[in-house]
Amino acid sequence: MRFRLTDDQRALREGVRELLARCFGREALRAAVRAPGRLDRTLWRTLGEAGFFALRLPEADGGVGLGLPEAVLAFEEAGRALLPGPLVATHLAAGGVPGAARGETVVAAVDGELAEWLDAADVVRGDASGAVPLRSVDPLTPLHRLPGTAAPDPVAGLPAPVAAAPDPVAVLLTAAEQLGTAGRVCELAVQHARAREQFGRPIGAFQAVQHLCADLLVRVETARAAVYAAAVTADPADIAAARLLADEAAVRGARDCLQVHGGMGFTWEADVHLHLKRAWVRERRAGGGTQSEELLAAALAD
Structure with missing residues (x-):
C-alpha cells in the first residue's frame, strides 16, 4: 500500500517546518538547553496562533478543522526540531481546557510512570499528587516520578501496578x-x-x-x-x-x-x-x- 501526501498536507508540513526554523532555530535550542525547565511562553503562544494545538479542533469551535494525519505531520516536524514542552498534552486539551488551543494555557498530563513539565504547566490533567522531581537525562524535558509506579518487588510478592490504557x-x-x-x-x-x-x-x-x-x-x-x-x-x-x-x-x-x-x-x-x-x-x-x-x-x- 502506498501513501501519498496531498498538496495541502505537503504545504502544511513545509509551513510547520518553516515556522519552527524561524521560532526555534539552533540558537533558540541552545538557549533552551542553557535554561533547563523554563518554558518559552512566547513560543507557546506563537504555536497557538499558528493553529498547532487546534489542528483537530472543529472550525466551529475556533480550530483548524483538520484530522489526525495532519496532526501527525505537524508533530513529526516538532520532533525533528526538538521542540520542548508538553506538546501532546496541550494539543489533546484544545477545546477542553480554556486557552489551550490558543497557546495561552500550558497543559501537562499524567499518563504513565513519569510526568513531564509539571512545574511549568498551568493545568495538570490527572492526579499528580505526591510527584517527586527527577534529574532528567534530557535537559529539555523536566520530569517527575509518580508515587506507586516503582517496579514491583518479587521477593516481597508485591504485584505490579495496573496501568490505565493510554490515549x-x-x-x-x-x-x-x-x-x-x-x-x-x-x-x-x-x-x-x-x-x-x-x-x-x-x-x-x-x-x-x-x-x-x-x-x-x-x-x-x-x-x-x-x-x-x-x-x-x-x-x-x-x-x-x-x-x-x-x-x-x-x-x-x-x-x-x-x-x-x-x-x-x-x-x-x-x-x-x-x-x-x-x-x-x-x-x-x-x-x-x-x-x-x-x-x-x-x-x-x-
Whole structure:
C-alpha cells in the first residue's frame, strides 16, 4: 500500500517546518538547553496562533478543522526540531481546557510512570499528587516520578501496578515525534559522513559507515509507513505497531548517528546527543515499550 501526501498536507508540513526554523532555530535550542525547565511562553503562544494545538479542533469551535494525519505531520516536524514542552498534552486539551488551543494555557498530563513539565504547566490533567522531581537525562524535558509506579518487588510478592490504557492519539502523536527525531538523525549522519574525511577520503566511502546510514534510512522509512498508516486507520493495533517501530527508529537511529559522528557526537557542541536523550524520554511515555507490545500481541491473537 502506498501513501501519498496531498498538496495541502505537503504545504502544511513545509509551513510547520518553516515556522519552527524561524521560532526555534539552533540558537533558540541552545538557549533552551542553557535554561533547563523554563518554558518559552512566547513560543507557546506563537504555536497557538499558528493553529498547532487546534489542528483537530472543529472550525466551529475556533480550530483548524483538520484530522489526525495532519496532526501527525505537524508533530513529526516538532520532533525533528526538538521542540520542548508538553506538546501532546496541550494539543489533546484544545477545546477542553480554556486557552489551550490558543497557546495561552500550558497543559501537562499524567499518563504513565513519569510526568513531564509539571512545574511549568498551568493545568495538570490527572492526579499528580505526591510527584517527586527527577534529574532528567534530557535537559529539555523536566520530569517527575509518580508515587506507586516503582517496579514491583518479587521477593516481597508485591504485584505490579495496573496501568490505565493510554490515549491512542497521545501514543500516535508521540510516535510521530519519534519519527521526526529518526528522520533528523538520519540526515545528520549522512551529512557528517559526506563532510568528515579520514585517510584522505570522506568517511561515507567506508562500507561500515555506509551500512550504518543504510540501516538508519530503512528504519526511518519503515516507521514512517507505519505511523502514516496508523494516522489513516486510527486502529489501536496499528498505533501500537507504529509506536514500537518509531521508538526503535528514534533510539537506535540516534545511537547509530552518534557512532557515525564518533566522539564529537557526545559533545555539547553537537546536537546528536540531544536527539538521543529526547528519544529515551519519549520512549518512557505511556504506550511505549511493553504496553504497545501487549496491545499488539492481543490484537494479533484475535
